[in-house]
Amino acid sequence: MTDVTPGHPTSPATATATAATDTRTLSTEDGSVLEEIERRVLWLSTAIIHHANRVRPNPSGLKVGGHQASSASMVSVMTSLWFRHLRPEDRVSVKPHASPVLHAVNYLLGSLDERHLTTLRSFGGLQSYPSRTKDPDPVDYSTGSVGLGATAPVWGAIARRYVADRTGDGGSGRQYALLGDAELDEGAVWEAVLDPAVADLGELVWVVDVNRQSLDRVVPGIAVDRLRAMFAGAGWQVLTVKYGRLLEELFTRPGGAELHTRIDRMPNAEYQRLLRCSAQELRLRLPDGGEPLARLVAELDDATLLAAVRNLGGHDLGALDHAFGAIDDTRPTVVFAYTIKGHGLPTEGHPQNHSALLTAEQVRELADRLGADPEAPWTRFPDGGAAAALCERTAERLRRTEPVRHDPPTLPTDMGRTPSGTATTQAALGRTLLDLTRAAPEAAEAVVTVSPDVSSSTNLGGWVNKVGVWSPTERVDWFADDPETILHWRERPTGRHIELGIAETNLVGLLGELGTTWSRWGRPLLPIGVLYDPFVERALEPWSFGIYAGGQSILVGTPSGVTLAPEGGAHQSIKTPSIGLEQPGCTAYEPAFAIDVEWTLLASLARLGRPGGGSAYLRLSTRPVDQSLAAVPADPAARERRRRQVVAGAYALRRTEAPRATIAAMGAMVPEALAAADRLSDLGFPVDVVCVTSPGLLFQALRARQGREEAPSWILDQVFPASRATPLLTVLDGHPHTLAFLATIHGVPATTLGVTGFGQSGSLEEVYRHHGLDTDSLVAAVLDLE
Template identity: 75%
Template structure:
């Protein structure tokens, strides 16, 4: 079985590069050597260990091995074996959403796919504890040793809740090579110590049975010591030596060792040098049997990059391809044929029976999809007084628990240690904090304690420490439960907006893998004036605008927050669902400026416009305005003040409040025939009959709204933030960046001539 998996994974890559026509001449790529180092591990895991309820994250460069196994198990049609990296074919790296065969976790972003099973374990436990239906099962992660250089790995390993997840098993492919070289230092001991210090069970599969038997013979201990003390490059070079050279390099002055090696024939010596535990099936199975399910486990499996291939152990084998002659030799050795590379095992053979039995053992029942209970579009409150959009978030969540308790039960919030400072305190007090087991709240009777930290299995808030990557990685897995177990959750992650970009990679990858969630950045922009440049976000509006599979909102008023949040929640947990990013502010705004219509029909019209991307908040009495001001978020206050003063100067101004530049851009593209979005919102907020020169303004990079001038092809000036900020009062900071009321007026007068 191991030989056939090696052959198929190698042939899949060879066909993509050498057989399939390539008119462009561009490199197709693939990783024969990286795949080969995982063949033994994956063969042992799939054909002896996995259960249907288990999930596996496969290291990116071993995707051909996964496809080879799925093919042998009848889960992949033969026609796909020739389509690696072809349009519509097998993806470069395992993809839940794009590959035609079963893939448990999308990988490819180094370190992110490796940690996904940790958050998958949290998501499974959360679902099982709150709504049920997630069952049990281990969460395996097949990790390349070079991936352990990634900081995301250690953020996850060190999180306090992780050492309680006994279903998590990592298997490290310790081939001691990176992209271009053999890693010079022996780092396994240090890495093992780091996992052990984090509370993990650490297992090591270093040597196979042949070497273990030799170690027990006279001179064997010297052989073990000699190999153990070798640097990685010296050992790798040994692999490519002749038997005579191997004896000379290994022996030194030790006569017992010389005698031991002299007793071995050349073939046995060659096999012994390569007999690492990660390629010894019995050693791997013993390690699997030793897994302690009370805490997470990491298995360090020593392997050879390119094991079984002519490129075995070479420092530059990462992307190398076997020659035609080498491929033919491999086919002959493993009993296959170049003329029929995709042949399966004969029907009555032991291997064929093993494939049939394994496929039956791993077969999963179809996921029964549950629907999210109805979510109201409008709770019906009309906020008054002065309020911030950040505070409105907590208010809206609490209102949801009263108006739609069944839907609210599926909401789960996450924070990186900023629950109280992002106004989630009331929500946390109401729903409690999730924990695998209930913990005592020692401050429950303290009258000065405002935020009550009640940890229990049915809590709905997760705190992940100050680690944004962990936050959004967990967010992605909680957002994928609808497709894994048919139980949709409504996950909301709240973090400081300046740190959204730090978290963007894993969140983006989670969306790519089907994880639907809401990310809320607050406080945002230079409006957080006293905090200075270190805590002021500039480009995050663009991040939301440009993230696929995501709708971005920057509401200006508390009611806008409620409406956009409810609309975003309603899009989660379904096959055609989308994620959302809300950018909120700590600036108090007078809510009467929103001028929410009292009439129910007019109110519903306003709500639809808010959710669709924009609404007219001020329309001058003139037949056509002299200027249109399009403002977003916190800057609406300045825009309205500027419009009043412009009217007094004889320059009548309309003001449009933009809530989602992304949705407006899609509508603009659709109007040009490049998208399928609805275009009515453009006619509602920027009708051609009122087209006028435009000023756009936001607390972020000005290009986020610059496209609006193209809706009616008007002259425009775009105000925003293009420099790192500095501390100061709000007026000073706005004036520094040119987004204050005076700057808007000057821009309007300039653009109108």
């Protein structure tokens, strides 16, 4: 049964996203061949997991794992989609626990070598979950963290449209997400569904595997009706594939209406229990006292009765074919495909089957039933047969041409301006972007900024006024003639700023996909996402996963720390500096001065959109700072030396003849460090002051010196030479352990100052004094090091 939500009739597919490659009604002959492939996909996906757990040597005895039941529930959906409906321009995000099904399909299509089938979850082999960057076969989206795979195609669709508007490349095609029904418990899913930008994405198709189980249990209640209403309310087309042909036919018989009602109203757990029953038990449990239903059940032979309770639409290739052919490409679509977890396996429907593994005997019985050979598990279809021919035709149909790789634009390293007066590092971000439009217009053309409704409060207003806001269609700016309007919101396809709703996970999801356009379509972008620094932790998991998936982007957190004093503790970030230190694939900077922002931002942009590139995180502040304190050298060579040190992680801001201590400060705390140095000098206690711009790069340099990783280490010799090794005070507006490792460079005594507790509102002086970051505290800490 394919049910289209009332009030939302289907419409013909658009030219940019036609429906299926083959939209003819699935014939008996075609269906028979497709069922043969379906059986082989079930066998291969099960055997891949079986080999990893039961066949491959495992000296440690550590559980390997895999998800035979979760894979089995998706076999029919993926067989129908790949072998009937996908086109080369389409992209699919596969639910994490169905990765073996993806590998099985790729193997049958000739895009995965047989030698990889025995490597699931082994070192260098098939990954536990689909990975764009680590798996040897085609994977469109990395998935793994539940809920993130579902939303990735949303942001992939926007990224593709943006590239198409800007460059004419990017092609077309649907963006599919195959997700488990339990994934709809994730808040990130609904943040994406409700974002205003999503309602117009007609290429977006979600297929929900409604197997009514989570990891530990059968999901209580019947939630699909509520979920249908929620998607429909967000403007999505809602299709439901609930029953297969056998049940649909039984519903037309006397007693069929009662059978329909009985199954529809049955709690999930009761239905799952029926799957574990013999035919005799079913005859007792199913009628539930109804005479017409009892007569219908009595008329059915055992085989038909057992098949009927398993005959859900998500395993009926004809029903799935009809549903995929009914997709309306003018708005997003969600397909609820009812399935059985473990369908076709001895474990089907059991509430604890999530990680259950078939025994060797069960695998042999399965092979016999599916027409496979357990002694030669990877045997392909015989040449000349209908199944082999369909695999060949599908492989040819889905063959993609490699995109033409365009080099990222050349970026300047220094735009030659020396900021003066008083400025904040937050304001320097917008200023640098505007300067880039003049100094390197081609590079600026590749920059795309994203924010969750905080453009004006994070000083992107000037940039937004300059480049406009991206929208698939031009919209009227009704305040264009209002003389009091400062931020001009000009929405058009040529805009270079994308504004989302207030949801940080959406921001970084889009940021990650904008950061993959160089590898997907050969068109490198320079994406910069800006959000309040306290919310970096909220956005961290999806951004980190985007980096893992190959997305290269810049995340800017601003304002940061307890320096945002009057805003209070809820808006004062503490742990983000150490997050930047620890995040793989990312270089973190916390500039102290406007010139540091320019240099680190340009260096970060230069690492985007290329093989071997990487992401960056900039932590900026709203504290106004006298820019003369930066003491930028006037000599060109000395200026370049300073720039290189800023980008490498640190520079000496003040040197004395015979230092008795060193203060290493970062970001907003540099003025206090310099003030403390002045007072200590007056006391006859000279100190050096080092400005740290990137703890992470310094830590890499230290590990490189120890021979533990490949990284340049010259910055340690220039900024922390052994000849100037003295007792060390570190200070930052964040957790003090971020800089604590600096003392190990030379093994000197050290005190680490920072923020270890929640903040509160107050003046800057009061808040700094409360956390022991004021000048008095720094002076006392240095004297205590003697």
